[in-house]
Amino acid sequence: MSEVRLTVEPRTEFGKGAARRTRRAGKVPAVLYGHGSDPKHLSLPAVEFARAIRENGHNAVLTLDVAGSNSELALTKTITTHPIKNYIEHVDLLLVQRGEKVTVNVPVVLTGEAGPGTLVTHEVTELSVEAEALHIPEQFEISIEGAEVGTQITASEIVLPRGVVLQTDEELLIVNVTEAPSEAEMAPELAEEEAAEGETTEAASEEG
Template identity: 30%
Template sequence: MAVKLNATKRENLTKSATKEIRLSGKIPAVVYGKEKESKSVVIDSIELVKTVRDEGRNAIISLDVENDGAVDVMLHDYQIDPIKDQLIHADFYVVNMSEEMDVAVTLRLDGEAQGSKDGGVLQQPLYEIQVRAKPGSIPEEISVDVSALEVGDSLTVADIPTEGSYEILDEQDTTIATVVPPTTEEDFETDTDENAEPELVGAEKEDKE
């Protein structure tokens, strides 16, 4: 079920109007889609942030535009003010609930790897998975249990459990998690000794003189 978000039409596109919109706690946004005419709207910044935080980045949003009815959309892109760290613009893509689409889904590693308990280091080279699914079947995130991984073991895309009505698009042999051997203090000292500058012969004698 789509979560509802209200919006109003944006008629005045001048910079001064945009500034006023942001000062009021709202942001300008654009709604567009395949064979759809783009619309400029205004939405509440706090409500959008709350919606994405609660429902996830790939949530289906029923965007109810004042005097224009509701439409199913997904947050496609957004802009953040790098200085104030505030949301300043958003793009919404109109979705067809019966058509598949390609999206990025967060990959989460669950559990504590046995190799980590034994002193190894768990590394995660991939944090997002590309999937293809109908909008209503897009998972909020995909989780993989790594508790059985020993030092030297790794997991690939092929090891991701196939649950839900979606297709994973990444290459099957792409590594998603691995446990590398620990770097011991002895190894560090050896590396330090090898990289140290050679001692100057006779330097100590010259200093004393």
């Protein structure tokens, strides 16, 4: 994972009104904390931060050039987005040091196509691992190419990069491949869904 440098500004105004003004100015309100230091309230450049997350994932490590202060190394810990408009509302950043190990959740991505007549259930989409702050994997890939009915993949079977230690239970089921249901088996469920949709439409008509 590459290191990203951002020029940020200290924030001196707080509250919802101040946060709205910060976002209107093209910046994202953020808080930097960790290592027993007092929290620092910052404004991040919205476009550059969004690009860093898009290119490096939600575990992006940032070098923050703070006006009037030394540079800080920070791990993106929590990103809060607006539930409807989907813009970034707030960011929590964790102060880290070079060589320090951190515990993070890393996405698990499936590749390939399972065998015919199968149903693939992706039971867990993230794994908790410990890694050096500047060497956090962007994702773990699991190939299900040609996987047959009965195939099960647990956390212990995922190949981890050197220096990365699994924190999740090794027996945790990540992928489960079962036999796909037949049309006859799906018929009762489809009939129930159609009946429910009909009731909803009828109720809406009556209210109208």
